[in-house]
Amino acid sequence: xxxxxxxxxxxxxxxxxPSPFMIFHAMExxxxxxxxxxxxxxxTPLDLRAGANAGLRGNxxxxxxxxxxxxxxxxxxxxxxxxxxxxxxxxxEAFE
Numbered sequence: 327x328x329x330x331x332x333x334x335x336x337x338x339x340x341x342x343x344p345s346p347f348m349i350f351h352a353m354e355x356x357x358x359x360x361x362x363x364x365x366x367x368x369x370t371p372l373d374l375r376a377g378a379n380a381g382l383r384g385n386x387x388x389x390x391x392x393x394x395x396x397x398x399x400x401x402x403x404x405x406x407x408x409x410x411x412x413x414x415x416x417x418x419e420a421f422e
Contacts, residue, residue, distance in 0.1 A: 331356030344375035349382070365421055367413055369393055371401045378402035384421055386413065 332355035336342030339351050349366060358364060365384030366377040369391025377385030378401075387398035390409040398406055405416060 331358075343370075343372040344379055346376050346380035349376060349380040365417065367407075367410060369398075369410075371397055374398060374401035374403050386416065388413070 332352040334348045334352045334355065336348060339345070339347035341347055349364065353359075353361070353364060361381045362383050364380070364382045365386060366373070366380070366382055367386040367388050368374055368377065369388050370393050374385055374387050384404045385402060387393075387401065387403045387406045388408075388410045389395055389398065389406065390411070395406065405420070407413060407416060
C-alpha cells in the first residue's frame with residue numbers, strides 16, 4: 327500500500343516554509359490540481375503558516391511533535407489534534 331504520493335523537502339523548492347512552495351511541489355508531483363483536495367498536517371508554526379498560505383482544504387496542527395498547544399493554537403489552522411495518530415480518523419470524519 328502506498329502512503330505517500332510525494333516526498334518534498336525545502337531543498338526541492340526556491341523557498342521553504344512559510345512559503346507554500348513545498349506543498350505546491352508535492353501537489354504537482356502527485357498530479358493534484360486543486361488545493362480543495364489537500365490537507366496538510368504539521369507540528370510547527372511554520373507548517374501551519376505554509377498550509378494557510380497555500381489555501382488548503384485542511385490545515386491540521388498536531389501536538390505530538392515539536393510544538394505545544396501554546397505555539398500552534400494562535401496560528402491559522404482548521405484543526406488541532408493531540409497526536410498525529412488521530413489524523414486518519416479526522417480524515418475519515420471531516421474530509422470525506
